[in-house]
Amino acid sequence: MTETAEAWLNRTTSFWTPNATQFDGARSHRTSIESKLDAALGIYRMFEIGSLRHGTGIWLHSDADYLVSLKGNQPSSPWTVLSNVKAALQDRFPHTTIVVRQPAVVCHFSDGIVEVVPGYITTSGYSIPDPTGGWMKTHPDEHSSWVNEVNKKHGGAAKKLARQVKIWKYKRNVPVSSCYLEMRAAKHINGESSYFPVWDLHLALEKIHDANLAAMNDPTGLGSRFTATSSETKRADAMSKLATAVSRAEKAREYEKAGDHVAAIVQLKLLFDE
Known part of the structure; x- marks a missing residue:
């Protein structure tokens, strides 16, 4: 039986999840x-x-x-x-x-x-x-509580999506803050009524791209804005890689929608450099 795109994405996410002793x-x-x-x-x-x-x-x-x-x-x-x-x-x-x-x-x-x-x-x-x-x-305590609250409300989706965009960051060597990506992912999930892994991966990446990696307001309303990169040179590099990621994630979503999971997985593999 052919593996579905969602199953492949979940399996890849689990593979890159640290075990209890890694740290x-x-x-x-x-x-x-x-x-x-x-x-x-x-x-x-x-x-x-x-x-x-x-x-x-x-x-x-x-x-x-x-x-x-x-x-x-x-x-x-x-x-x-x-x-x-x-x-x-x-x-x-x-x-x-x-x-x-x-x-x-x-x-x-x-x-x-x-x-x-x-x-x-x-x-x-x-x-x-x-x-x-x-x-x-x-406000690290408040930020942690906010992410946990969003994650619990959406059945673990916030942390799963955050981990996926971080996998992309590391595998594709994207010079963007992990904290920024995590907060953007959680913010996206917080605005959704349901979670569809392949679709939401595309939507989250697209929103980050459409925002031009602009600094993000603290969702708790307490601290400074979250910055994505430390220089314009790094922002330009990240935006270029982000545009490619959005295109591949969108193709994966469309192939999944059409029932072509083999083609969808090909795009996901390109996205994550697998």
Whole structure:
């Protein structure tokens, strides 16, 4: 029996879903990181954020992301605090490659990658480095709750769709923020009354393309806008790849609608570089 396009998409999504132990190596460094930063800079708390917390990570590609709430006064330039965090961690892990990739300090451990995002407590949420420069406000607890609420309301569709657009991002090397894609995917699902995997994959990609990767308002109404890319050069590259993705997803949708699942799967394979 011929596999349906939806079954293929679900199988591919499951294949790229991390198992329960994938982040164990990266997570094992948390205590050492937390202790060093507390001793060197002073911190209030360190907690998981991003795909690790949301449950939308991609096997072999997603990192363990943490936000570190620092004590003291917030400097005018985020590069100051990023440099301080990098210096402290490099002192603790002298043989580990550690780089600054705003908004995070990225630690390339042999058993996993850890991204540490420094932040300062504000009247609500946290102030963290903006990938495009300066500072931005974020509310990770509220963002996680919002994604979980949308996901629950739509039977798991929000996280499934978010994971699919992230698979496309990583497989096609698209220079766009994973957080941005996740929020766009959840926002799309939140506006739908039902979920059809192949159709909604196309519609979500099309909406992102039609928005020209413009910054997205925080759906919780609390924080700064979510930016898609860190430069115009990266935006142009992402838009080009996005246009191709929309075309392939649309063809997959139309072939599925016509009952030609073999042709639909061919387009999905091209979309995900499988």
